[in-house]
Amino acid sequence: MKYLDSPHIDKLPGRLLKPGDRFSFKCHPGLACFNRCCRNLNLFLYPYDVLRLKQNLGMTSDAFLDRHVDIILREGSFFPDVLLHMADNTEKTCPFLRDDGCTVYPDRPDTCRRFPVEQGLRFEARSKRAELLHLFRPPDFCLGQNEDDVWTSRTWSQDQEAEMYQKMTILWAELKRLFQSDPWGAEGAEGKRAKMTFMATYNTDRFREFVFGSSFLDRYKVKREVLKKLQKDEVQLMRFGFEWVKLFLFGIKSKKIRPRH
Ligand code: SF4
Ligand code: SF4
Numbered sequence: 198m199k200y201l202d203s204p205h206i207d208k209l210p211g212r213l214l215k216p217g218d219r220f221s222f223k224c225h226p227g228l229a230c231f232n233r234c235c236r237n238l239n240l241f242l243y244p245y246d247v248l249r250l251k252q253n254l255g256m257t258s259d260a261f262l263d264r265h266v267d268i269i270l271r272e273g274s275f276f277p278d279v280l281l282h283m284a285d286n287t288e289k290t291c292p293f294l295r296d297d298g299c300t301v302y303p304d305r306p307d308t309c310r311r312f313p314v315e316q317g318l319r320f321e322a323r324s325k326r327a328e329l330l331h332l333f334r335p336p337d338f339c340l341g342q343n344e345d346d347v348w349t350s351r352t353w354s355q356d357q358e359a360e361m362y363q364k365m366t367i368l369w370a371e372l373k374r375l376f377q378s379d380p381w382g383a384e385g386a387e388g389k390r391a392k393m394t395f396m397a398t399y400n401t402d403r404f405r406e407f408v409f410g411s412s413f414l415d416r417y418k419v420k421r422e423v424l425k426k427l428q429k430d431e432v433q434l435m436r437f438g439f440e441w442v443k444l445f446l447f448g449i450k451s452k453k454i455r456p457r458h
Contacts, residue, residue, distance in 0.1 A: 210332075210334060211315060211332035211333055211334030212332065212333040212334070213330065213331070213332055214314070214331040214332065214333055214349070214350045216349070216350070216351070217349055218349060218350070219347050219348065219349055220314075220333045220342075220347070220348055220349075220353075221342060221343070221344060221345060221346065221347055221348075222313065222335070222341045222342055222344060222346060222348060222353075223341050223344035223345070223346040224341040225341075226297070226298065228340045228341060229340060230338050230339055230340045230341075231298075232294060232296070232298065233338055233339075234312065234336065234338075234339060235290065235291040235294045235299065235309075236283070236288045236289055236290045236291060236294070237283065237288065237289040237290075238281070238283065238289075238291065239280060240280060240281040240283075240291070240306065240308060240309070241278060241279065241280055241308065242266060242279045242280065242281055242306055243279075243306075243307060243365070243366050243369050244365070244369055244398045244399050244435055244438075244439075245307070245361075245362060245365035245366065245369065245432075245435065246306035246307055246308075246362075247261060247262070247266070247279070247399055248401055248431055248432070248435060249304035249306075250265070250301060250304055250306070252304065252431070253301045253303065253304035254301070257402050258399070258400040258401050258402040258403060259400065259402065259403065262399065262400060264282075265281060265282055265292060266279050266280060266281060266282055267279075267280045267281075267282050268280075268395075270386055270387070274376075274386075275376040275377075275378070275379050275380065275381065275386050276373060276376040276386070276391075276394075277386075277395070279399060281306070293305075307359065307362040307363075307366050310357045310358070310359045310362060311331075311353070311354070311357065311359060313333065313334055313335035313336070313339055313341070313342065314331050314332065314333055314334070314350060314353060315331070315332045315334050316329060316330070316331055316332075316363075316366070317329070317330040317331075317332065318330070318367070318370045320374060327367050327370055327371055327374075329363070329367070331350035361432075365432070365435070365436075368436065368439055369398075369439070372398070372439050372442060372443060375443070375446075375447055380446045380447065390445075390446065393407075393445075394442050394445075394446060397438035397439075397441055397442050398435070398438055398439065398442060401431050401434050401435055401438070404434060404438050405427070405428075405434055408427060408434075408437075409428070415457065416456065416457055416458075417441075417454050417455065417456055417457060418454070418455045418456075418457050419453065419454050420453070423437070423453050423454075437453060437454070440453055440454060441454055444456075
């Protein structure tokens with residue numbers, strides 16, 4: 198996912214797909230390049246990617262984050278990037294890759310799902326809402342681009358069952374964008390509030406404990422029907438976490454949650 202300013206769009210590598218623009222592509226095990234794209238990657242994971250992967254693997258959020266991600270806070274950045282940790286072998290393969298393909302295929306991350314289309318978000322100067330952009334950008338070695346199946350960005354997204362990922366990625370991008378300015382002040386980007394923010398966005402199991410097992414509900418008013426959903430539904434819990442961070446750090450009001458004092 199890239200964040201784009203309008204003047205930079207024409208300079209991006211790849212072919213910008215406008216609505217209805219078509220591209221040819223088919224990936225299958227008969228191609229000589231099969232699995233070649235699943236190695237040595239800077240594969241960014243968004244919160245919903247982590248949720249689906251930890252569910253697929255039957256792991257807790259803590260265990261998944263400990264075992265499978267690198268968390269990198271870049272200089273000048275106010276929120277860390279989360280990347281999938283590649284295997285420690287010479288080819289640095291994805292840890293979920295086997296000879297016959299992806300072992301987490303139904304829950305593979307958003308970026309893998311859309312490949313070789315890259316998704317970007319453009320924010321108009323005064324708008325809070327994001328506009329999605331798609332770039333067809335297969336690497337030279339990807340032979341799928343020579344196949345005959347024809348797609349638009351919309352039909353490709355449907356075929357790859359990426360709609361829910363898209364919704365969650367947009368919500369995440371709208372929140373992450375707020376971190377272009379420093380919300381931490383003197384305590385810095387590794388202080389207590391930063392840790393709570395990371396938990397509320399990436400660590401749903403811990404966040405559930407925080408909501409139901411701490412003084413959280415003494416400090417925030419949350420409707421009973423919302424609480425019921427949060428207990429059962431991890432996606433709702435994640436969306437609630439995003440709203441809480443907006444309120445807690447940036448003072449953005451939410452219909453779901455209000456401070457008690
Ligand atoms: S390189 Fe392209 S065609 Fe080959 S396996 Fe990867 S996505 Fe499929
Ligand atoms: S998650 Fe699956 S599709 Fe994505 S890089 Fe790993 S093996 Fe490939």
